[in-house]
Amino acid sequence: MKIERLPAWSLLSRTSLDALLASQGGAAPETIAIQPSVTDIDVGTVPLLATTRLLIERAQVCGGLTLTATGALSRADTRAIFDVMSWPGYDKAHVLVMNKVLNEADVMPVEATRLIAQTAKLLRRRDLRLLATKKAQALLAEGQTADLFRLLFEIVFWRINLGYFDRVPVEQWPQNHIGIVLWCLSVAAQDWSTPAEMVPVCTVPDEALEDGPADFPGFAFLSRVLQPLTWFGLMELRLIGEESQPEWRRERQYRKTTLYDRVLHFDVEVMRPRGFSH
Incomplete structure (x- = not known):
């Protein structure tokens, strides 16, 4: 008989669950403290x-970044950022093989960073x-890295629709309960796991997913939770399989980094599991 893993959030009190969902005005719920210190954050990790710094610094040096008629970055600016950026799980060599020229839409990290920076009013x-705005100049100053981290983290998970980047036809899930997801990962993501293995433990099911392909939940969880967390250095990735294979064909496994628990703090009530006392 197969034993199903219970969702981690089933250990939380109803009050704590409600508090983790209580986001207002695009800010994280009060029960989640995003507290990176200057010593915690190494921009290189x-x-x-x-990548945000690269965009802002190029905008400052060049008197602005050039946009197309649709509001995307020009090919020249896209390629300039692409050449110097580093992005987890992103195979730059494969991108160059597939594209003779690079439009912004061909380079997800550049497109995502530009959209996030504009939402943050840094550009x-x-x-x-x-x-580049005055706000951007202030946040690039020495000692402001933690504030920039906090601002971008709230924007990514509570203000923009991450479903824009994957086109899975189930809007918002699991971003509509991201506070719960983040707490679940804090207690359940110590060991390497695939996205599909994490879904039943760290998310609240959505009936809309039952009508789609079986891999929709795992893919949406990957693109809307795990990958964005790697952008902040809070999750790490390893690839399983023959190294000779393309990265996209190898199994992806994730676990939280040590930075996760140093940055995210949760004021929640964990209920004692029911059962016999010993």
């Missing part, structure tokens, strides 16, 4: 911060130029 549009 936080890809989203590093602003003026005609067909994207300019």
Whole structure:
């Protein structure tokens, strides 16, 4: 008989579950404290911060980034950032094989970073130029890395729709209960696991997923939770299988990094599991 793993959130009190869902105005719930310290954050190990800095610094040096008529970055700016960026689980060599020229839509890390930076009001549009704001200049100053981390983290998980990047036809899940997901990962992601293995433990089921392909939940969890957490250095990835195979064909496993518990703090009530006392 197969024994199903119980969702980690079943250990939380109803009050704590409600508190983890209580986001207002695009901010994290009050029960989640995002508290990176300056000593915690090495920009080189936080890809989203590093790539955001690259965009802002290029905008400052070049008098702005050039935009296309649709608001995307120009090929020249896209390629310049692509060449110097580093992004977890992103095979740059494969991208170059598949694309003779690089449009912004061909380079997800650049497109995502640009959208996030604009949402954060670090870059602003003026005609067909994207300019660095005073807010960006302030957050790039020495000693402001933790504030930049906190700002981008809230925007990624509570203000933008991460489903935009994967096109899975189930909007918002599991981002609509991301506070619960993040707590579940804090207690259940110590060991290497696949996205599909994490889904029943760390998410609340959605009936809409039952009508789609069997791999929809795992793929959505990967693209909307695990991969974005690697952008912040909070999850790490390993690839299983022959190294001679392309990365996209190898199994992906994830676990939380030591930074996860140093940055995210949860004020929740864990109920004692029911059962016999010994």
